[in-house]
Amino acid sequence: MNKPNKKNNAFRSPYVWSVLALFAIVFTVNYGFITVALDTSPGLVTEKYYKYGLQQNKFDRQYRTQAERGWNVDLQIDDAIQANQPSLITLVVTDKYAQPVSHGHAELRAYRPSDAKADVLLRLEETNKNGVYQAELTLPTPGIWDMNLLFAKDENKHMLNQRMVIHGTSNEEPSTLERIVNFITL
Numbered sequence: 001m002n003k004p005n006k007k008n009n010a011f012r013s014p015y016v017w018s019v020l021a022l023f024a025i026v027f028t029v030n031y032g033f034i035t036v037a038l039d040t041s042p043g044l045v046t047e048k049y050y051k052y053g054l055q056q057n058k059f060d061r062q063y064r065t066q067a068e069r070g071w072n073v074d075l076q077i078d079d080a081i082q083a084n085q086p087s088l089i090t091l092v093v094t095d096k097y098a099q100p101v102s103h104g105h106a107e108l109r110a111y112r113p114s115d116a117k118a119d120v121l122l123r124l125e126e127t128n129k130n131g132v133y134q135a136e137l138t139l140p141t142p143g144i145w146d147m148n149l150l151f152a153k154d155e156n157k158h159m160l161n162q163r164m165v166i167h168g169t170s171n172e173e174p175s176t177l178e179r180i181v182n183f184i185t186l
Helices: 014-039 049-054 056-069 176-185
Strands: 072-076 087-094 105-112 115-126 132-137 143-153 156-166
Touching: 049 056, 056 156, 072 143, 072 156, 087 105, 087 115, 087 143, 105 132
Parallel strands: none
Antiparallel strands: 072 087, 087 132, 105 115, 105 143, 115 132, 143 156
């Protein structure tokens, strides 16, 4: 009768351990990717994207009307704006003859393309100087922000979009992806 030879045991082979280690690494990395995917935002800014896509011709018509009207709408935001610090936002509106446009309604929506929960809605109030509207804006997190301005006076409407990068630190808990990146890079 043959006795099993301990030298031929499969678990003593370095090749078997290499294959098992490879599988362990693959499963660990996949677990990390799945965890990050479940914890981070999908990046969808609006749930009604199809409905808004169908309205594109109306947006194009609005932009053509704005250009014909000739208003100069200047949204002034400090380039050194920091997260979690208030910053003064100024809007100057003049007509095509460089006369101030007074008694309008200005609304600024600052939104994060990657996180709709961080959106900020702000109403700008007209100052004692005609055609100048101001408000104080505090953005909660650093990163890329889209500033969408809606200005209306009577039936005339004006839309302005501006993208900017906000620097600074966040008071929010870091995401799983940020934790992994910080762990690897530190």
